[in-house]
Amino acid sequence: MKTAARLIAASLALAALSGCGLRPLYGGGTRGPVQSMLSGVEVAPIPGEAGWLVSNAVRDRIEATRGGTPVYRLDIKLDDRIEGLGIRADDVVTRQRRTLRARYQLVEMATGQVVLDATAGSDAGIDVAGSEYATIAAERTALERLSGIIADQIVARLARYALADKAAPASEQ
Structure with a gap:
């Protein structure tokens, strides 16, 4: 009896959910909007180690290596900072926070018009070890992790822009 009630409740919930207007972000697969x-986005070079990591992470996520003529250029400016947080009585830092922020602009290459201007950011805690090598390795690992997080945020925002841009002409009619 309880199983039948649960099955009915689940069926009703699914029926209600299907009418809410949710649709998959990547609907249509490789031919979707x-x-x-995303395949028409060229990632402009970003200086520095953080820039190299972020640009490669974004390219990996948008599959920018598929060729073709780019329609958009993605300009990204990074702000990478490390600050000491945990400071002992003898002024030795025991904990750091690495913060990576990105301001990015999607530029339509034909007109030079900025069609999207947004920011992304994240931070990571780093334990400062007694070994300088271990601390440098932890800082590097944090930068790699933050670069992936920033790239995910940028690509998600570009995907939302692509859906909104596709939907705009239909809503104007």
Whole structure:
């Protein structure tokens, strides 16, 4: 009896959910509006180690190596900081916070118009070890992790832009 009630409740919940207007972000696969737009994005070079990591992470996520003529250029400016947080009585730092912030602009290459201007950011805690090598390795690992997080945020925002841009002409009619 309880199983039947649960089955009915689950069926009703699914029926209600299907009418809420949710749709998959990458609907349509490689021919969908999101993937079509992302494959036309060229990531501009970003200086520095953090820039190299972020640009490669973004390229990996948007599959920018598929070729074709780029329609958009993605300009990214990074702000990478490390600050000491845990300071002992003898002024030795025991904990650091690495913060990586990105301001990015999606530029339509044909017109030079900025069509999207947004920011992304994250931070990570780092334990400062007695070994300088271990601390440097922890800082590097934090930068790699933050670069992936920033790239995920940027690509998610570009995907939302692609869906909104596709939906705009239909809503104007």
